[in-house]
């Protein structure tokens with residue numbers, strides 16, 4: 001008798017759950033921190049023309065050489081540092097984790113945080129160690145550094161700012177972690193366009209620092225493009241783990257195009273940013289709603305009944321993320337992406353109705 005998945009699949013995979021994405025057809029989509037603004041009209045024909053000339057019969061340039069050059073310039077990557085591109089930063093998280101995966105080696109991160117850090121640690125046979133944030137969702141630097149010393153993790157992930165909380169940790173606390181860790185520290189700056197704080201300029205100071213970013217939150221979630229900057233000796237190891245053609249030709253071309261018109265997308269990010277405070281204030285006026293401070297393009301809110309609020313919003317065509325049950329600190333919490341003024345009005349009206 002042939003054995004089935006229950007006998008052959010690794011127990012940690014049997015126990016895992018696939019990343020769930022809610023059906024969003026026709027919804028006001030405030031669940032995934034996407035840029036709510038479409039590609040500007042005047043750029044569409046130019047992009048189409050560019051894409052039509054790509055040699056789709058050929059394999060892509062394996063390391064995205066031209067795109068790496070332009071990124072290094074536009075993102076002010078310090079001289080002597082090397083870039084690595086990924087099929088989204090999810091791909092980069094997998095590459096970095098796999099590169100350092102020794103059975104039993106620890107991967108440390110504050111919790112709650114981006115679920116991929118733990119998932120990749122588990123899948124690569126490493127030992128995930130989540131260090132709880134404080135009750136107010138702030139970073140407990142002392143407790144974290146203590147755990148760094150105790151566990152001597154091969155790898156530390158810090159989302160800067162954090163997802164799903166929106167909190168930007170103090171730079172001093174991040175530096176403390178960098179100094180205490182003898183393993184690699186990945187600073188995930190997925191929300192750089194909104195928080196505008198970065199350790200990129202200080203990359204050369206810390207031999208164990210990797211700065212990771214993505215274009216996903218800047219209007220290009222659909223192309224799957226992430227990048228990381230680190231010392232060349234790290235990137236050359238990552239390159240051995242990376243799939244040979246992990247960033248396809250269309251993505252490389254759209255990435256270059258996005259950089260050429262970067263100010264247009266940064267403008268869109270500014271429009272989103274301008275909505276964050278008014279939306280937060282309006283949410284905080286609703287009965288029983290607590291809004292946590294955020295430096296990103298989303299707000300974490302605590303409501304009287306998250307399941308009821310989530311379902312009520314969904315019935316009215318508004319999709320957010322329900323984090324109740326994901327972690328004790330996220331009790332009764334929803335994460336709401338900041339949308340266009342119109343989308344935010346629809347959300348507020350719908351939530352008022354539910355509450």
Ligand SMILES: *Cc1c(COP(=O)(O)O)cnc(C)c1O
Nearest residue numbers: 088089090114159163190214216
């Ligand atoms: C959204 C997000 C990512 C995922 O980025 P992709 O490039 O779309 O894979 C990575 N890290 C954090 C903290 C995020 O919130």
